[in-house]
């Protein structure tokens with residue numbers, strides 16, 4: 001088997017301007033750094049960050065994240081999530097924005113990144129012009145493609161989350177379905193690992209580097225699973241494999257937490 005292109009997907013850091021701040025008692029900064037260290041130890045070719053880098057949208061938090069990523073010496077690219085400030089991210093990093101998709105070449109694969117941030121909302125939506133652009137790009141590509149979007153375009157079996165995932169997802173799913181070179185769709189947002197498929201494409205979500213949400217429940221419930229990341233290997237023939245790696249940390253969830261904004 002030839003050498004694969006290795007992607008480490010890390011997601012949902014939820015950092016604050018104050019590195020000592022916590023999210024539902026969870027210290028998001030050290031948790032992010034612990035997961036990043038483990039991801040880097042896997043020697044990926046790309047760090048793919050699928051949104052919610054910050055909880056408060058503060059420039060200070062983005063600057064700390066950027067220095068941590070730059071220090072790894074590994075190529076990286078980022079997507080905005082619902083908690084992010086896309087304008088600050090656009091200024092600091094080359095993130096996709098509204099109708100503009102972002103394209104990265106990964107060996108003979110292409111990574112197509114979509115912005116699903118909706119100002120002031122928790123759910124996501126992809127701009128119709130971005131879907132048009134996606135279809136135009138896919139019509140010209142014969143090589144394997146991976147799509148990344150913060151909000152998953154499918155239900156994951158968690159009622160409270162399924163109400164805040166990607167809305168009006170049908171055009172994106174149609175684009176995936178009608179282009180067999182799309183092999184993978186990766187999302188964050190749901191703070192848990194989930195896997196399904198749509199025809200020839202695998203659809204995955206990844207654990208957060210911060211708090212975890214319990215799978216398969218109707219109401220907001222934290223999970224005591226460790227934070228983690230997803231490691232994806234892309235092979236030149238279009239095949240791929242993927243695994244979630246959990247990173248044990250010494251923090252514990254707040255069992256009384258009933259929700260978060």
Ligand SMILES: [Fe+2]
Pocket residue numbers: 012014051052081189190191208
């Ligand atoms: Fe998140």
